[in-house]
Amino acid sequence: MSTLSKAAKFAERTSHLRASTIREMLKVTQQPDVISFGGGLPAPELFPIDAIAECTREVMDEYGAQALQYSVTEGIPEMREWVARRLTMRFNRSIDADAVVMVNGSQQGLDLIGKIYLDPGDHVVLEHPSYLGAIQAFDAYQARYLTVETDEDGMIPASLERVLASADPFPKFVYLIPNFQNPTGRTLAAERREEIVRICERYDIAIVEDDPYGELRFEGDHLPSLSSYATTGTIVYLGTGSKVMAPGLRVAWVVCDDEDVREKLVLAKQGADLHSGSLSQYLFHRFVSRTAQFASHLSEIVATYRKRRDVMLESLAEHMPGIVSFNRPAGGMFLWATVRGIDTAELLKVSAEQKVVFVPGVSFYPTRDVHDGMRLNFSNSSEEKTRVGIERLAHALRQYANLA
Ligand SMILES: Cc1ncc(COP(=O)(O)O)c(C=O)c1O
The missing domain is CATH 3.90.1150.10 (Aspartate Aminotransferase, domain 1)
Structure with a gap:
């Protein structure tokens, strides 16, 4: 035996x-x-807490069993439309609700990105230092890392270009957190943003733009997201309700214009959890629909x-x-x-x-x-x-x- x-x-x-x-x-x-x-x-x-209690009552009255039933993998339409409207304002370009896939925390988004992009030994380009949770997610797919130098203004474009020019094997994507980065709190300078988009476009490498903190700006103007720039390249954007409402709801979203990427993400998500919690999504939606509050x-x-x-x-x-x-x-x-x-x-x-x-x-x-x-x-x-x-x-x- x-x-x-x-x-x-x-x-x-x-x-x-x-x-x-x-x-x-x-x-x-x-x-x-x-x-x-x-x-x-x-x-x-x-x-x-009180508002979420009220929203729970309202969701039960309005949706009842529907909020407790299995739902579609992409997420409830109300949430996808809300995300599309909000990002249309933030990106200053039109985002379609079809481009949005709801996920169970942006952490799940990172895992699914690893799942669809990474074979064992594949390279991922990271800021140096970078978010530990992303490294953990990619580690599970046996990623290797290429690190790009950063300074007080975030990732240095010339260093990114050097890394891409000499990489072998060529990396699968560039992961970065442009706003109030975890762990450093640094923000990618405005003038570097389009430059990074263009470098990645030239090298035809996808960008994963993780933006959990963008809404938490204390001073100065919001800077354009990398996703704001029209590009022939692929940008996968991650947003979350964790920092603007409550992380326990695990309501978050992946947004990508590229239909092929979304299709693979949805299939990967189906295998992981069928769909994100319907009740959480309805609650989140009900709360953010109280616009003034x-x-x-x-x-x-x-x-x-x-x-x-x-x-x-x-x-x-x-x-x-x-x-x-x-x-x-x-x-x-x-x-x-x-x-x-x-x-x-x-x-x-x-x-x-x-x-x-x-x-x-x-x-x-x-x-x-x-x-x-x-x-x-x-x-x-x-x-x-x-x-x-x-x-x-x-x-x-x-x-x-x-x-x-
Ligand atoms: C950069 C970054 N990405 C993703 C996450 C995960 O957030 P979520 O609660 O949406 O899974 C965090 C949480 O701290 C984070 O700092």
């Missing part, structure tokens, strides 16, 4: 899965006295996060030693700090004992070779907690680095 070895019982691709530092760390942060700048959680006190809800989120960012910046400036430098993101939920000469994964061990945590930057580099970065989330802690947490973190750093 032949049997399989322990390793062979599972697919080879599972050996490429790495535990997410963030998810592991979230377990530690369940303790109430730990201040966490680690997770990427929205502020729960801003969830529109949704607009003021969004303004409240933006105002709250702006204030929290400011408090974090003030506290960093007040308490951190000179080896720490940090940026000032114009929106989103994260800022990025570098601690000269310090391995922040080691610092985390000391800071966790002092009951404050963050995500060490190394997690966001697929090459795992940059150790002095730190992602600080400011959306999930009150102003008071932020002040106390940053003071604790500065204390832990001084102790770890033997500074006075």
